[in-house]
Amino acid sequence: MVKFLSLPYLVKDLVFKEMEPRELLLLSLCSKRVQKSIKQQFRIEPNKGFRITCGNNSPESYKIYRYQDVDEKRLELIVDHKENDKKVINWKYVNSLDNLDLLKEFKFLNDLNVKKMFDIELKSGFIFEINGLRCRCSISFDPESGIPTLYFEKNMMKKWPMELHKYCVDLFRTNSDLEMIMNLNDSSDLHEPQTIKDLYLHTSFENLNPKIADEVFEKAIVQNSLTLIKQDLEGYVSDDSKFWKIPNVLVRSKGWVHTRDLFRFTGKNAYFFTMSGPRSITQDMNAFLKHWLSSDNTTLETIIVCGYFSSTEDLFDGIQTSRWDPEKRPARYVSNTPFKRSLSYTAAGSVFLPGLNFGFDYLDCTNAIDIVRESDGLIASVKRRDSIFFMFVWHSKLL
Template sequence: MPINLLKLPRLVGLLVVTELEEYSEIFLLSICSRRTYSLVKNARITAPPKLVFVFREFQEHKKIDIEVLDEIQGWFHVTSLIHVHELASDDILTVKLSHDYKADTNIDLWCEGVGLFCHRFECANEPLAVQKAFQDHINSIFHYSDAYELHLKCEGILPNITNVKDIVILRDTVDVPALTDVLATYPDHRSIFIRSKTVEKLPADSPFFQIQHVLVRSHCGPDYFQNFVGRNMWLQFVTLTDQDIIQFLHKWMSNESYHNLESLTIVLENTLSINVGVIRQSIEFEEYDSNEPEKRPAEYVHDVPIRQHFSLSYPLRNQEFVEVKRITDGKRAFLRIQPFAFQFFVHKD
C-alpha cells in the first residue's frame, strides 16, 4: 500500500530519503514538488565521489547523461536529458528544479533487469539554460561542489556546465578549432583524454600542451611530448624516431625543458620499434645493482588523475629500469626502454 511520504513525521521522512539506494530515485523524488525538493536537500545525502556529464547523439537529437562515477563500484545513473525541438506527447510533466526553474518535459520510464528503474526526459527548453539548471539542481540536492568530468561523444554546441576539470573526447575526429573551443569553454581543465583522430597538427602554442595530465589513444607524433609543459603524459599509437627519444632525454637531463614533468609513457605505432641499444649508447645512466638495492626506491607509484583516476605501481629494483640524473640539480628519473614502448618516471623526493 503506497505511503504519502510528506505525511510522515519530518525525521522519518528524512530517514526514508537517506535509505534510497539509487541516485536516480533521489533525483526523481527531488523534482516532484517544492516540498519533496526541500526534503531531499535537508536529508544531507552524502555527496557522490564524482559527477560526469556525457554529451552524445540520440536519435538525431543531442542527449546528456548525468552519471555518478565511483572508482570502486562503477557507474550509476542519475538522469538523462534529451534536447528536442518540440514535445511529442501531450502528457507533460513539469520538472521543478532549484532556483525556481521549471521545464515542461515528456518522461520515458522503463525497467532494465530486476528492479532497475530507468528514466529520461525530453525537453524543448533552450538547451544551455536547462543544462545549467539541471547541474545547479544536482549540486543542490547532493551538496556537490567538486569538479565535473565531461565526456564529449558528438559534435555540436558545447554543454553549459561549470567546474569542469576532466575532459574526455570520444568523437570520431577532432580538429584544432574544435579542441581549442573545448579548452576555452572549460578553462579550468586539469586532465584530458582523447580517443579521437586528430585531423590537423596542433600548433606548438596550443593550450592543449599546458594541460597537466594528458592521455591520448590515437595516432600522434613526437610533437605531442616535445611541446608538453605539464606533469603527466601517456601516448599510444605514436610515430617517432630513436632521435626523438634521445633529444627528449638530453633536454630533460640538461634541464633545458620538461621542468614540471613527472612521467611520460609512449607506446609506439604497431609497425615501428625502438632501437634500445642506440638509445642507451647516447646517454649516461646507472644500472640496477642488486648488491645495493636500497639505492633505489622499491617502486614508482604512477598515480594520475586521468579518466577514472588510475594508479599503477612499477617495481624499480630490477634490470629493466635504468637511472638517469639531471645535471643541474641531481634530480633522478627511472627509464625503461623496450622495442615497443618507452617509460620515464621522475623520482618523487
C-alpha cells in the same frame, strides 16, 4: 488530511532513505520547501561526485553497441566506480515537445523484450526552475528501470547539463567533482569554460580536425585526467592548446601529438601514441630528454610514448647516463598515475577497463638507464620495451 511535508522529521527521513536519487531529484522539483527538506535530511555517503555521459555518436560504434541511445545524455552518481553507481536522470533534446513519438524513443527497449515495470507514457508540459533557469520538458520513464528521461527543446542544450550538475551537488550535498564522457565532435553541453575533473572521450572511427580538440579544451578545463582510446585526429593539437596543461593524459589514438612537441606537456603523467618515423622519433626523444635536463620542470612524473620502434643507441646522444645504482633509487617505480581506468567498448557496451595494461611489469626499472639533472639532482629512469618508450622521474618522496 495529512500532507507529506507535515509528516514528522523521522518519518520523512525514513521515506527519503527508501527513495532512489532519481526519485528525490524529481521530488525536489515539486517545490522549494520540499527541496529544502531533502537538502536538510538526505545525504549519500560515500560518493565521488557525478558523471555526465553523452551517447556515443560515432555511427560505427552505436550501430554495433546500441547500449545507449545516441542522442541520450545522462547524469549518474558515482558511488564507487563499480556497479553501485546510480543513474539519476537521462535527457534528450528534441525539435519540438509537441509531437514527440515516444514509441519510437523506446523502440530499442521494446525490441529487447525487457520486463516492463513502468508504463511507457509521456507526461508532457512540465515546467520547473533550477538555479533560476526556467525549464519546460516532457517526462517519460524507462519501462525496465524506471529511470526518468526529460525531453527538452534544443534551446536548453547549452545550459541544462551544467545547471543540473550544480543543482544536484547542492541538493544531495555531494562531492562537486564532475566526470564526463563525451564525443570530441560534440561539445554542445559545454556552454562556457567548465571544470571537469576527469574527461573520457568516446571511441570514434572518424578522423577529426585537431582544431576541434583545441576548441574543446578551451571550454573543458580538465582538472585531473583525459582518457581516450580511439579518436584519431588529422593532425596535431596546436602549440598553445590547453591540452598540454592537463595533469594526466592517456591518448591511445593517432594524431594529437608529435614527438617534437612533447616538451610542451606540463602535466604529471602522459601516455601518448605516435606515428613519427624511427629516425625522427629518436631525435625528438633525445631533444625531449635534453629539454627536461635543462628545464626546471618538477611536475613531470611519467611519460610513456607508444610507437617507439627505434633503438635506444642514439637516444642518449650527448647525455650522461648511468646504470641502476640501488643506493640511489629503488628498483621499481611507484606510480601515482591515475590511469586506473579507460573507457572501452565490449559486447556489453561501454565499460571501464584498467587504463594501462602492458602484459609486463612496466614499472620495473632495474634495467633502465638513469639520467640526472644537474640543477637539482633529480633522477629519471629511461627504458624502451616492445616499441614503448618509458621515462620515470624519481621525485624525493619516492626515494
